[in-house]
Amino acid sequence: MLTESITYLQRCLQIQSTNPLDGEENVAAYVYDLLTSHGIETEWIEVSPKRICLVATIQAGVSAVHPKTIGFSGHLDTVPVQLSEWTKDPFGGEIEQGRIYGRGASDMKSGVMAMVSMMLELNQRDDLPNHLKLLITSDEENGMTGARHLTERGDADDLDALLITEPTSGFLGYAQKGVVGVEVSCTGKSAHSSSPQLGQNAIDDLYRVIREIKSDRFTITTHSHPELGPVVASITSITGGEGPNVIPSQAAFYMDIRTIPGFGREQVLTALEEINQRLREQDDSFSMKVTVIKEIPSCETDSEDLFLHVVATTMESIRRQPTRRVAIPGGTDGAMFSQAARSFPIAVASFHDFRLAHQIDESIPLSEYEETIELCTRLALHSYT
Ligand SMILES: [Zn+2]
Incomplete structure (x- = not known):
């Protein structure tokens, strides 16, 4: 499974989707085809002709008692590339000594493909304790118009919790300006x-x-x-x-x-x-x-919230070290989703190193990608009642 997940991420990095240039629709099409070809119900949502969001859902198993709807979200646009300064092909998806390179490797195609990988794997099971809803957005880096559009459509109104897998280097973000x-x-x-x-x-x-x-x-x-x-x-x-x-x-x-x-x-x-x-x-x-x-908007999840606690302890058990809770200095799509009709806890977390986000030779160790897939899978399978 991991080998396939790495191939999906490589392919995703090879499709240019720098904001505000063209290409976001091409990477959305790739992810849409991947999800639907595995039988996952996925909606193609056009915010504007070149700005596409996807909403994919998997229902809980029939035997699930009080299933929750757990949301997972990430964006597929990236910041532009300063080509002359890169030593690697920013759209190559090259792997060298356990690191994968490319624009979006950290922020945040790895985060999106970790969630997609989790969905592909769990779709084969019929005993899911929760409904799973994957919200993939466009235009996060510029105006968050994708997340705003999904929120206005009511796509987040049925969520009981939301994980956004922005790169946080293993920290757990619970508040943002x-x-x-x-x-x-x-x-x-x-x-x-x-x-x-x-x-x-x-x-x-x-x-x-x-x-x-x-x-x-x-x-x-x-x-x-x-x-x-x-x-x-x-x-x-x-x-x-x-x-x-x-x-x-x-x-x-x-x-x-x-x-x-x-x-x-x-x-x-x-x-x-x-x-x-x-x-x-x-x-x-x-x-x-x-x-x-x-x-x-700014947003904040109560530090005593159950979902935050589950995210923190799950991260701890994967990394075997305490999870630090942090306020995020920049904004994420969570700001828009926090305006949904019903409020729910929002955690911003992954193991992906944020230090190379938006940088030259953006890359992450593949081990962090594997850990993030594990995090998404465990949160999807957790019983929150
Ligand atoms: Zn980001």
């Missing part, structure tokens, strides 16, 4: 620069907003999570002005805010509205608008 990206714009009134008093300078107004954000009165960054740390906010771009001798009527900046559970979009908008009120009290022609451009 979110992102709120806002554009703050000021609208003034243009005038000739020789008579600024006839206009309303939007850049001056925007500067006043920035001064408020940099002052002690803007308190969003005092909110903190014990593991994820504080909310952080950065102004990352700025635009404005119409010409060298025109009082600007438009100016805007973009602010990226990394959020924590309990502090998200609503709290960011409230804090900015307070600034708006304060500045309007000082100048009634001041005009400021806030537009939310990006929103990825």
